[in-house]
Amino acid sequence: MTFKDDLQSYDPDAVRAVEVIWAVFGVAAAVVFIVWLRRVRAIAERLTKAPHRHGRGWVVGSWFVPVIAFWYPKQIVDDVIAASDPRTPPHAEELPPLRLKVVTIWWATWIAGNVIEFADPGFFADQPSARDLLTQTLAITASSVLTVVCAVYAVRVIRLITDLQASRPQVAWWETADTRLG
Numbered sequence: 139m140t141f142k143d144d145l146q147s148y149d150p151d152a153v154r155a156v157e158v159i160w161a162v163f164g165v166a167a168a169v170v171f172i173v174w175l176r177r178v179r180a181i182a183e184r185l186t187k188a189p190h191r192h193g194r195g196w197v198v199g200s201w202f203v204p205v206i207a208f209w210y211p212k213q214i215v216d217d218v219i220a221a222s223d224p225r226t227p228p229h230a231e232e233l234p235p236l237r238l239k240v241v242t243i244w245w246a247t248w249i250a251g252n253v254i255e256f257a258d259p260g261f262f263a264d265q266p267s268a269r270d271l272l273t274q275t276l277a278i279t280a281s282s283v284l285t286v287v288c289a290v291y292a293v294r295v296i297r298l299i300t301d302l303q304a305s306r307p308q309v310a311w312w313e314t315a316d317t318r319l320g
Contacts, residue, residue, distance in 0.1 A: 164285075171292065172198055178299050179214065182221035184310045185303070188230040190217040212245040215295060222302035228311035240298060244291035251284030 176197050183190070191213050192200065200210035219241065220226055220233040254277050 160282075167289070168201070171296075172201065174296065175214065175218070178222070178303060179218050181303055181308075182218045185306055186221045186226050186228050186230050186233070187311045188221060188226065188233045190214070190221065190233065192217075208249060212241065215241055215245075215299075218299055219302065222299055222306065224302065224306045228309075228314040229316045238298075240291060240294045244288060244295050247284045247288035247291060251281045251288055254284065255281035 176194075179190070179194065179197050192210055196210055197214055200214060201207055203210075216236055216238075217233055219238065220236045223234075223236070226234060257277070
């Protein structure tokens with residue numbers, strides 16, 4: 139039996155139900171991640187005087203603005219890590235450039251998973267053919283695998299930032315002595 143022969147057993151309602159469940163979990167995870175990112179960004183701003191590349195509004199907005207969403211969120215996470223790193227002095231004038239593998243993998247899998255999922259031309263077809271369904275299945279499978287890898291690395295990024303912030307004295311930079319003056 140081939141995929142084409144089994145097309146009559148395709149249940150679009152069951153597929154749609156799985157898609158809705160996947161989307162609900164995805165939206166919930168995104169909301170939790172963005173709320174967490176806003177909080178750790180606020181902490182990071184207190185730890186060092188060095189400015190971040192993007193204002194506070196971009197912590198949330200950068201995920202929703204087309205084109206900008208491809209790089210601003212990663213830069214925001216990079217800046218939070220740099221500001222949270224105990225090696226960054228409280229009175230630093232700029233954040234050190236960091237290129238961490240864990241962040242790069244997290245971000246690359248996030249972008250790749252989303253691009254693959256929405257790049258399929260049959261994704262919006264009213265009456266999908268067997269070929270469309272096979273292409274969609276392969277795209278959704280690849281996107282799902284990348285999303286799972288992304289989630290694993292997102293947890294690693296969360297743990298990294300949490301550990302960095304926990305390892306630093308929780309004193310605002312303006313309450314610390316500037317050793318350059320003394």
